[in-house]
Amino acid sequence: MPYIPNSDEDRKEMMDALGISKIEELFSNIPEKHLITDDWMEYPGKSEQAIVKEIREIAGKNNVENISFLGGGAYDHYVPAMVNHVISRSEFYTAYTPYQPEVSQGTLQAIFEYQTMICELTGMDVSNASLYDGASAIAEAALLITGHTKKKKVIIASSIPSNYKKVFSTYSKGGKYEIVEVSCDDGLIDRDQLKGLLKDDAAGLVVQYPNYFGNIENLTELSEIVHEAGGLMIVSANPIALAILKSPGECGVDIVTGEGQVLGNDMNWGGPYLGIFAAKKELIRKMPGRIIGKTEDVDGKQGFVLSLQTREQHIRREKATSNICTNQGLIALKAVVYMTLMGKVGIKEVAKQCMQKAHYLSDKICAIPGFKMKFDKPFFHEFVISCPKRAEEICDRMLDDDIYAGIPLDDIGDSNAILIAVTEQRTKDEMDYFAEKLRKL
Amino acid sequence: MPEPLVFDLSKKGRKGYTLNDLDVPEKNLDELIPSELLRSEPARLPEIGESEAMRHFVRLSNMNHHVDKSLYPLGSCTMKYNPKVNENNAVLPGFTGVHPKQPETSVQGCLEVVYKVENILKEVTGLKGVTSQPAAGSHGEFTGIMLMRKYHEVKGNERNVILIPDSAHGTNPSSVIIAGYSVKEVKSNEKGTIGLEDFRAKLTDDVAGIMITNPNTLGIFECDIAQIADMLHEKDALLYMDGANLNALLGILKPGDLGVDILHINLHKTFSTPHGGGGPGSGPVAVSEKLVDFLPVPAVRKTDHGYNLEYDNPNSIGKIHGFYGNFGILVRALTYMEMLGKRGMRRVSENAILNANYLLSLLKDYYKLEYDSPVMHEFVVSSQWQKEKGIRTLDIAKSLLDFGFHAPTTYFPLIVKEALMIEPTETEAKEVLDCFAEAMKEINEYVDKNPEKLKHAPYNTPVRRLDEVKATKELNVKYKFPEDEE
Numbered sequence: 001m002p003y004i005p006n007s008d009e010d011r012k013e014m015m016d017a018l019g020i021s022k023i024e025e026l027f028s029n030i031p032e033k034h035l036i037t038d039d040w041m042e043y044p045g046k047s048e049q050a051i052v053k054e055i056r057e058i059a060g061k062n063n064v065e066n067i068s069f070l071g072g073g074a075y076d077h078y079v080p081a082m083v084n085h086v087i088s089r090s091e092f093y094t095a096y097t098p099y100q101p102e103v104s105q106g107t108l109q110a111i112f113e114y115q116t117m118i119c120e121l122t123g124m125d126v127s128n129a130s131l132y133d134g135a136s137a138i139a140e141a142a143l144l145i146t147g148h149t150k151k152k153k154v155i156i157a158s159s160i161p162s163n164y165k166k167v168f169s170t171y172s173k174g175g176k177y178e179i180v181e182v183s184c185d186d187g188l189i190d191r192d193q194l195k196g197l198l199k200d201d202a203a204g205l206v207v208q209y210p211n212y213f214g215n216i217e218n219l220t221e222l223s224e225i226v227h228e229a230g231g232l233m234i235v236s237a238n239p240i241a242l243a244i245l246k247s248p249g250e251c252g253v254d255i256v257t258g259e260g261q262v263l264g265n266d267m268n269w270g271g272p273y274l275g276i277f278a279a280k281k282e283l284i285r286k287m288p289g290r291i292i293g294k295t296e297d298v299d300g301k302q303g304f305v306l307s308l309q310t311r312e313q314h315i316r317r318e319k320a321t322s323n324i325c326t327n328q329g330l331i332a333l334k335a336v337v338y339m340t341l342m343g344k345v346g347i348k349e350v351a352k353q354c355m356q357k358a359h360y361l362s363d364k365i366c367a368i369p370g371f372k373m374k375f376d377k378p379f380f381h382e383f384v385i386s387c388p389k390r391a392e393e394i395c396d397r398m399l400d401d402d403i404y405a406g407i408p409l410d411d412i413g414d415s416n417a418i419l420i421a422v423t424e425q426r427t428k429d430e431m432d433y434f435a436e437k438l439r440k441l
Numbered sequence: 442m443p444e445p446l447v448f449d450l451s452k453k454g455r456k457g458y459t460l461n462d463l464d465v466p467e468k469n470l471d472e473l474i475p476s477e478l479l480r481s482e483p484a485r486l487p488e489i490g491e492s493e494a495m496r497h498f499v500r501l502s503n504m505n506h507h508v509d510k511s512l513y514p515l516g517s518c519t520m521k522y523n524p525k526v527n528e529n530n531a532v533l534p535g536f537t538g539v540h541p542k543q544p545e546t547s548v549q550g551c552l553e554v555v556y557k558v559e560n561i562l563k564e565v566t567g568l569k570g571v572t573s574q575p576a577a578g579s580h581g582e583f584t585g586i587m588l589m590r591k592y593h594e595v596k597g598n599e600r601n602v603i604l605i606p607d608s609a610h611g612t613n614p615s616s617v618i619i620a621g622y623s624v625k626e627v628k629s630n631e632k633g634t635i636g637l638e639d640f641r642a643k644l645t646d647d648v649a650g651i652m653i654t655n656p657n658t659l660g661i662f663e664c665d666i667a668q669i670a671d672m673l674h675e676k677d678a679l680l681y682m683d684g685a686n687l688n689a690l691l692g693i694l695k696p697g698d699l700g701v702d703i704l705h706i707n708l709h710k711t712f713s714t715p716h717g718g719g720g721p722g723s724g725p726v727a728v729s730e731k732l733v734d735f736l737p738v739p740a741v742r743k744t745d746h747g748y749n750l751e752y753d754n755p756n757s758i759g760k761i762h763g764f765y766g767n768f769g770i771l772v773r774a775l776t777y778m779e780m781l782g783k784r785g786m787r788r789v790s791e792n793a794i795l796n797a798n799y800l801l802s803l804l805k806d807y808y809k810l811e812y813d814s815p816v817m818h819e820f821v822v823s824s825q826w827q828k829e830k831g832i833r834t835l836d837i838a839k840s841l842l843d844f845g846f847h848a849p850t851t852y853f854p855l856i857v858k859e860a861l862m863i864e865p866t867e868t869e870a871k872e873v874l875d876c877f878a879e880a881m882k883e884i885n886e887y888v889d890k891n892p893e894k895l896k897h898a899p900y901n902t903p904v905r906r907l908d909e910v911k912a913t914k915e916l917n918v919k920y921k922f923p924e925d926e927e
Contacts, residue, residue, distance in 0.1 A: 003521075003713075003789075004792050005791070005868065006792065006871055010870070011795060014796075014799040014871060016796055017802060018802055023794065027794060029815045034698055035693060036692060036693060038785050040692045040787055041787065043782040043784060045478070045780055045781050051530070051776050052529070055533070055868045056530075056533060059550050062551055064539055068543075070540040071754070074540055082494065085780050086495070086499075089499070090508075091505040093716075094507045095513075096518055096716040098718070098719070100842060100906055102842055102905065102907065103505065103847065103901070103903070103909050104841065107505055108826035109501055112919070116448065120485050127690065127919070129548075130720070132576040132721075133576065134761070134763070135760075136576070141519065166760035167759075169759055170758055170759035173587060174619050222573040242480075243484060244470070244480055244742040251490040267537070267541065268536065268537055268539070268769045269543075269764070269768045270762075271764055271768050271770075273542075292918065293912035293913070293916060296911065297904040297905040297908070298905050298908075299905055300902055304907075308916070310911055314617070317614040324577075328576075328717075329717045329720045330715075330720065333718065340447055340457065340486070340489060340494050340497075340498075343456065343457055343458065344485060345483075346456070346457070346458040346460070347484070349458075349793040355473060355474075356467055356468065356473075360466070378473065378474045380474075395544070396544075415704045424460060427782060428465055
């Protein structure tokens with residue numbers, strides 16, 4: 001039997017020691033009527049050879065060969081080979097949450113380094129060790145600010161990704177916060193409407209940066225407006241964009257969340273991803289998730305531990321700041337290895353290339369009659385094109401040319417709009433090919 | 442020497458990456474974006490070559506205990522061996538390269554994985570519907586409680602309390618609170634199981650349901666669970682079973698047959714996907730017939746034309762993950778489940794139970810067993826005898842590290858003083874269990890012979906006992922750059 005080291009002989013010795021003749025005697029306290037009868041034993045399982053073949057065939061049914069301009073919260077960045085080598089070490093991936101810090105310094109120090117790098121990119125004072133994904137991270141942030149301000153209303157920009165909105169809405173059904181949406185009809189938050197909504201006792205505002213349409217909000221101005229009304233400012237950011245955009249910290253933002261998939265993680269059909277969560281230091285005791293702190297051992301040697309555990313569910317139970325127990329440890333490790341390798345210069349280079357290429361492509365597409373930018377706002381590496389035909393039809397047609405053209409924006413009520421993303425992975429040739437195919441539609 | 446922080450290894454001008462040259466005409470940055478939106482100072486990420494970076498992370502890895510090295514008997518965490526074929530399958534480019542917004546026709550493989558995993562879980566649990574969207578056990582708990590909320594909402598039941606036994610995991614009460622309920626605790630009886638009298642007394646008309654871990658955190662099967670289910674259902678309340686300990690039940694019984702309505706499953710425990718130093722996990726939720734309608738969207742369906750994602754469900758609690766959950770973990774779990782087959786699954790649980798009982802038999806003369814009920818795949822002993830002589834559970838845990846073992850879960854469940862919660866799993870050989878028991882006995886001998894030694898353990902670990910109070914009092918949660926020092 002795979003993965004069970006004991007032989008029948010070992011089992012017999014153990015059963016003899018326990019004075020039993022059948023393993024079933026060990027669960028004789030389960031009422032017999034509940035026990036599964038023999039039909040369960042009919043399926044023999046598979047060999048390693050067979051399962052490898054089967055799963056390869058299943059993987060082969062996915063198409064990962066097309067030229068992709070898909071974004072909307074997950075992006076195709078290059079992942080350096082070393083990233084997967086590090087996370088494939090048994091020492092990292094077969095360990096658990098560092099409950100015994102004396103034998104978990106590898107994980108702990110790596111996450112401490114991760115926290116530092118996230119603080120650098122976001123401009124925040126403190127970061128946690130990660131949450132599930134970018135979507136649930138904003139829900140956690142909303143729980144924090146409503147608890148902190150004792151106000152229930154959370155304003156969200158209509159320009160946060162539609163899938164985030166849905167998750168945010170599910171979490172709100174627990175009754176801890178209420179959602180109000182501020183519109184972004186011209187691609188950025190409607191300031192007057194925001195001011196109006198803030199008057200009515202709101203806990204704060206959630207902004208996507210760059211937003212779902214790729215546009216870049218002026219966070220400094222928004223923070224001022226929100227703070228003036230006594231609210232807190234939550235920004236859900238793309239950490240690659242933060243390499244060149246003004247950091248939320250510089251803009252006075254209180255909490256930064258985000259999707260960390262872009263930091264060295266594959267797209268994996270949506271998961272596992274990485275929820276980033278960082279904040280100003282005065283909020284640290286209300287933060288969800290694990291936080292690693294530096295300390296010393298009895299000999300005065302540097303060491304790291306899980307810090308501020310009294311916030312957490314395993315101690316505080318119903319009074320905990322969140323129910324988060326595990327986090328995305330290994331994906332945070334990917335992120336720290338990626339940020340280490342790309343470094344101060346490389347991460348800017350990635351961001352720069354994404355932005356330059358995206359602007360190249362948008363110019364190319366807008367030169368085609370009938371196609372134009374839906375919004376005339378500064379954007380990073382993603383943009384919305386208004387098309388002369390239904391976006392869905394265009395995307396379908398492009399499949400024949402082996403192109404994933406982008407995301408049709410039917411869900412924001414514009415069936416002719418398409419969201420197009422460009423990363424450093426796309427080449428000029430690929431973009432020219434895409435534009436040429438659009439022209440020939 | 443401690444391992445330097447990566448920032449201390451950084452030197453200006455060093456480089457660990459290569460990128461293609463930009464192949465489009467470059468425009469000035471401020472032509473594209475107004476300068477007030479641009480960063481003034483770069484993020485201070487390290488500057489380091491690949492070889493030096495690799496060595497840094499390898500040296501860090503050397504400081505970790507892990508399952509591939511030796512026993513990791515954390516109770517309720519199910520630290521079993523992670524088969525390597527799971528990892529190979531999960532990193533096939535046909536999976537890792539898939540964008541979550543690709544059209545359905547281009548992701549038939551991913552949909553098939555989800556469909557198969559959910560179907561096997563239905564079979565294993567005896568329940569009617571499964572969602573694999575929750576990213577972790579606690580996420581599954583939240584999802585499960587939201588399903589409970591929806592059920593009562595649709596039926597117009599006014600409920601605001603959820604019952605939780607005093608032996609429960611801390612995530613249970615905190616998940617309940619986030620879902621907007623309040624918690625009432627049910628006391629365990631002298632056998633270590635739910636006290637039926639107390640349960641009956643607390644089962645008032647405002648109770649939405651109960652969350653029960655089974656086997657419970659003492660490793661004891663809740664033998665009254667079917668009766669509890671009947672009592673709940675009589676009042677239209679629901680039975681939530683925390684499946685953290687499902688490793689004890691595979692092929693032995695189906696929770697659905699006990700009257701369970703909602704069950705979350707930790708794929709990273711029972712189905713052997715790696716714990717990753719604290720995630721990513723995966724926490725699918727299985728439900729009985731009456732809750733199927735409320736499961737999160739999208740659901741994966743099989744049709745005549747292949748698989749699709751079904752969003753159209755007005756009764757659904759909605760989406761709970763940005764995309765479809767931790768898909769990469771599902772690939773690992775599917776590999777494991779299909780390799781085992783049903784027969785293999787039953788063997789897993791049988792051997793997990795045998796290993797735990799065998800290990801307990803080796804320890805119970807030396808460590809106090811608070812509840813002498815039959816145990817399943819894990820058990821809880823206590824260091825109360827040792828405590829009387831001045832040695833705490835903490836000292837015993839730290840001493841075990843010097844023997845090359847990870848410590849068990851300590852000080853949990855809360856109903857046992859000085860608890861040591863031990864789960865060996867089925868992937869440990871008899872001699873490993875013998876060795877661990879010998880270590881525990883030797884530590885017990887030291888309680889009389891040389892207690893001081895135990896109080897200062899560990900000695901042979903990468904660092905010695907750490908000052909956790911200092912870490913909280915003098916909060917230091919990120920690197921201090923020299924230029925920031927005052």
